[in-house]
Amino acid sequence: MAIEVKVGKVPGRITTVVLDEGTTVAEALRQADIALTDGETLSVNGSPAGVDGVLRSNATVLVTRKIKGN
Secondary structure: OEEEEEEEEEOOOEEEEEEEOOOEHHHHHHHOOOOOOOOEEEEEOOEEOOOOOEOOOOOEEEEEEOOOOO
């Protein structure tokens, strides 16, 4: 069964991708042509996440820059 997931980089674009059920965060990033680099964090539905997590339909995957405090 196919699932729809929003994948994006902030700042930047957010793309909706259609994936197979059981797809990982890493594969969703590849499908959206988004790379996770040093100095960036990954979240799924607003919570910290790893690239090995399995996605569910309507999830939102965001890559953001790490914010340093004072």
